[in-house]
Amino acid sequence: MSIWEYANPKKFLSTTERVMPALWILSGLLMVVGLVWGFFFTPDDYRQGSTVKIIFLHVPAALLAINAWFMMLVASLVWLVRRHHVSALAARAAAPVGVVMTLIALATGAIWGQPMWGTWWAWDPRLTSFLVLFLFYLGYIALWEAIDNPDTAADLTSILCLVGSVFAVLSRYAVNFWNQGLHQGASLSLDKKENVADAFSNPLYVCMIGFGVFFIAMVFYRTGTEIRARRIKALLARERLEA
Amino acid sequence: MIALLMRDLRLAVRAGGGFGLGLAFFLIVTVMVPFSVGPNSELLTRIAPGVLWLGALLSCLLSLDRLLALDWEDGSLDLLATAPLPLEGVVTIKALAHWITTGLPLVLAAPVLGVLLNLPTPGFFWLVISLFLGTPALSVIGTFGAALTVGLKRGGLLLSLLVMPLYVPTLIFGAEVARRGAEDMAVQTPLLMLAGISAAVIALLPFASAAVLRINLR
Amino acid sequence: MTLNVTDLSIARGGLPVLEGLGFTLEPGRALILRGPNGIGKTTLLRTIAGLQPPLSGHITGAEDQIAYAAHSDGLKPALTVTENLTFWASVFGASSIEPALDAFQLVALRDRPAGALSAGQKRRLGLSRMLVTGRPIWIMDEPTVSLDTGAVAMFADAVRAHLGQGGSALIATHIDLGLDEAEVLDVGVFKARLPALDDFDEGFL
Numbered sequence: 001m002s003i004w005e006y007a008n009p010k011k012f013l014s015t016t017e018r019v020m021p022a023l024w025i026l027s028g029l030l031m032v033v034g035l036v037w038g039f040f041f042t043p044d045d046y047r048q049g050s051t052v053k054i055i056f057l058h059v060p061a062a063l064l065a066i067n068a069w070f071m072m073l074v075a076s077l078v079w080l081v082r083r084h085h086v087s088a089l090a091a092r093a094a095a096p097v098g099v100v101m102t103l104i105a106l107a108t109g110a111i112w113g114q115p116m117w118g119t120w121w122a123w124d125p126r127l128t129s130f131l132v133l134f135l136f137y138l139g140y141i142a143l144w145e146a147i148d149n150p151d152t153a154a155d156l157t158s159i160l161c162l163v164g165s166v167f168a169v170l171s172r173y174a175v176n177f178w179n180q181g182l183h184q185g186a187s188l189s190l191d192k193k194e195n196v197a198d199a200f201s202n203p204l205y206v207c208m209i210g211f212g213v214f215f216i217a218m219v220f221y222r223t224g225t226e227i228r229a230r231r232i233k234a235l236l237a238r239e240r241l242e243a
Numbered sequence: 244m245i246a247l248l249m250r251d252l253r254l255a256v257r258a259g260g261g262f263g264l265g266l267a268f269f270l271i272v273t274v275m276v277p278f279s280v281g282p283n284s285e286l287l288t289r290i291a292p293g294v295l296w297l298g299a300l301l302s303c304l305l306s307l308d309r310l311l312a313l314d315w316e317d318g319s320l321d322l323l324a325t326a327p328l329p330l331e332g333v334v335t336i337k338a339l340a341h342w343i344t345t346g347l348p349l350v351l352a353a354p355v356l357g358v359l360l361n362l363p364t365p366g367f368f369w370l371v372i373s374l375f376l377g378t379p380a381l382s383v384i385g386t387f388g389a390a391l392t393v394g395l396k397r398g399g400l401l402l403s404l405l406v407m408p409l410y411v412p413t414l415i416f417g418a419e420v421a422r423r424g425a426e427d428m429a430v431q432t433p434l435l436m437l438a439g440i441s442a443a444v445i446a447l448l449p450f451a452s453a454a455v456l457r458i459n460l461r
Numbered sequence: 462m463t464l465n466v467t468d469l470s471i472a473r474g475g476l477p478v479l480e481g482l483g484f485t486l487e488p489g490r491a492l493i494l495r496g497p498n499g500i501g502k503t504t505l506l507r508t509i510a511g512l513q514p515p516l517s518g519h520i521t522g523a524e525d526q527i528a529y530a531a532h533s534d535g536l537k538p539a540l541t542v543t544e545n546l547t548f549w550a551s552v553f554g555a556s557s558i559e560p561a562l563d564a565f566q567l568v569a570l571r572d573r574p575a576g577a578l579s580a581g582q583k584r585r586l587g588l589s590r591m592l593v594t595g596r597p598i599w600i601m602d603e604p605t606v607s608l609d610t611g612a613v614a615m616f617a618d619a620v621r622a623h624l625g626q627g628g629s630a631l632i633a634t635h636i637d638l639g640l641d642e643a644e645v646l647d648v649g650v651f652k653a654r655l656p657a658l659d660d661f662d663e664g665f666l
Contacts, residue, residue: 010429067534139408159455163387163409164408168408177416237474318535319537320535322530
C-alpha cells in the first residue's frame with residue numbers, strides 16, 4: 001500500500017468520488033460556522049471597529065493563495081520526477097482556484113484598506129507581492145491553455161512553476177527592499193504578543209480550516225474533471241489514428 | 244559556439260531590425276513620456292531613471308519572440324540539437340547574441356536619451372552601470388521565455404505575459420540603482436543585488452532554457 | 462560504427478505508432494525506410510536522432526555518430542551558400558567545405574544568398590551539409606523532395622561515396638534512388654496495435 005497507488009487515474013477517481021460528499025459538507029459547515037461566528041459573535045475592535053471582521057475572508061484567502069502555488073510546485077516536482085499524469089493535472093486544477101483566492105485576498109484587502117488606510121490600493125510590499133503572484137498564476141494558466149500536446153504542456157508548465165517559484169521569492173525580497181509598507185504584521189504567529197486576541201483567532205482558525213478543506217475538495221473535483229477531459233482527448237486521438 | 248555567435252550577429256546585421264528596431268522603440272518610448280506626463284523638468288528629472296529602465300526593458304521584450312522562433316521555423320534548431328554543441332551552450336550563445344544586438348545598444352543609447360529626460364549629471368554614470376549589469380539578465384530570462392513559447396503560433400503575447408513577472412526583481416534593483424545614483428545616494432546594496440541576480444541567472448537559467456527547448460523539440 | 466535498434470516502440474502525440482521495430486545498420490550499408498504517409502517514419506528518424514525518447518526499446522551506436530537531415534534544411538536566407546555551409550562545418554569541426562560544394566555542384570552558386578536559390582538548389586545545399594558533418598551515420602528524412610533527376614543521381618553518388626568510406630545511411634523515401642545495394646525495410650509491418658479500450662491506465666489510452 002503506497003501513496004503512489006492514487007496516481008492511477010482510475011484509483012484516484014474512485015477514491016475521490018467516495019470522499020467528495022464528506023469534503024463538501026465538512027468545508028461548507030466549517031465555513032458557515034467560522035464566518036457566522038466571526039461576523040456576528042465577535043466584539044468590534046477598539047480601533048478598527050467592525051471593519052476588522054473582513055479578516056475572516058482576507059486571511060484564509062491569502063493563506064490559500066500562497067499554499068495553492070506551493071501545492072502546484074510540489075505536484076510539478078512529482079510529475080517531473082515520477083511522471084504521474086494525475087499529479088500534473090492536479091497542479092493544473094489548482095491554478096484557477098489559486099488565482100481566485102489571490103483575487104479575493106486582493107479585493108478584500110482593498111475593501112479593508114479603504115477605511116483603514118484611506119486608500120484602496122498602496123504599493124505596499126505585501127500587496128505588491130500578491131499582485132506579482134497573480135501575474136505568475138496568469139502566465140501559468142495561459143501556458144497550459146496555449147499548448148496542445150498534454151505531456152509537453154505538463155512538462156513546460158512544471159518547469160515554469162519551478163523557475164517562477166524562485167523568481168517569486170526573489171520578487172518578494174526585492175519588493176520588501178523597494179518599499180517598507182503599511183500592512184500590519186502577521187495576524188497569527190507563534191509570538192503571542194503580536195497575535196490578534198483569542199476572541200478573533202478561534203473563529204479565524206475555523207475559517208482557515210474550512211477554506212483549506214474547500215480548497216482540497218475543489219482540487220479533487222477539478223482534477224477529476226481534468227482526468228476525464230484528458231481521457232476524452234486520448235479517445236478522440238485514438239479514433240483519428242484508427243480512421 | 245563562436246561560429247554560432249558570429250552567424251547570429253551576421254544575421255542580425257543583414258536582416259536588419261536586430262540593432263535598429265529595439266533602439267528605435269527605446270527612443271520612441273522615451274520621447275512619448277514627456278508628451279504624456281507634461282514638460283515639467285523637475286518631474287522628468289525625478290522619473291527619468293525609472294522611465295529609461297522601463298523603456299530598455301520593453302525594448303528587450305520586443306525582440307524576444309524572434310530570438311528562437313526563426314531558428315525553429317527553418318529547422319535549424321532540430322539540426323543544432325543533433326549537432327555536437329550542448330543545447331545549454333546554444334541558448335547561452337543565443338542570449339549573448341541577443342544582448343549584443345539589443346541590450347548593448349540600449350546601454351549606449353541610454354545616456355543620450357537621459358539628456359532628453361533631464362537626468363541629473365551624477366545619474367548618467369549609474370544609469371549606464373545599472374543597465375550594463377542588468378540587461379544581460381533580461382536577455383537570459385527572455386531566452387527562457389522564448390524557449391517556453393517557441394513552438395506556439397502566436398506566442399508573442401504569451402511570451403510577454405510569462406517574462407514580465409520574471410523581470411520584476413531585475414527591474415526593481417536596476418531602476419533603484421539608477422534612481423539612487425541620480426539622487427546622489429549610496430547605491431551599494433541594490434547594485435550588489437542587481438549584480439547577484441544577473442550572475443545567478445546567467446549561471447543557472449540556461450539549464451532550464453535548454454531543458455524546455457528539448458521538451459519543445461520532442 | 463554499427464547502429465543497432467532493438468524492439469523499439471515509438472509514440473507521436475502520446476499515441477504509439479510503431480512497435481517491436483528492430484534493425485542493424487552496418488558500416489558501408491544503406492537502409493531505405495518505406496511505408497505509407499503517417500506511419501511514423503519521421504517520428505522513427507527523430508527518435509534515432511535523439512530528438513525524442515522512445516516508449517521502449519534500445520538504440521545503440523547513435524550517440525555522437527549521426528548526422529540528421531530533416532524536412533527543412535535549416536538554411537538562413539540572408540547568408541550566402543558558403544556562409545551557410547561554413548557555419549555547419551565549424552559547428553561539426555570540419556576544415557573544408559570544398560568537397561561538399563563539389564559533390565552537389567554548388568561551386569558556381571557559392572556567393573549567392575541562400576534566399577535567392579531555387580527550391581531544388583536549397584535542397585542540394587541542405588544535403589551538402591551532411592558532407593561537412595564528418596559523422597558516419599546519415600539519417601535523412603525524404604532527402605529528394607524538390608530534386609530533379611540529375612540532382613537525385615548527384616545525391617545517390619554522394620551516398621555511395623559515403624558508404625564507400627565506411628559510412629552508413631538510413632533514408633526514408635518514396636522514390637527509387639538508384640541505390641541498388643541498399644536494403645529496404647517496410648515499417649508498415651511494425652504498425653502499433655492500440656491497447657484495449659477498457660484499459661484505462663496512467664497514460665489515459
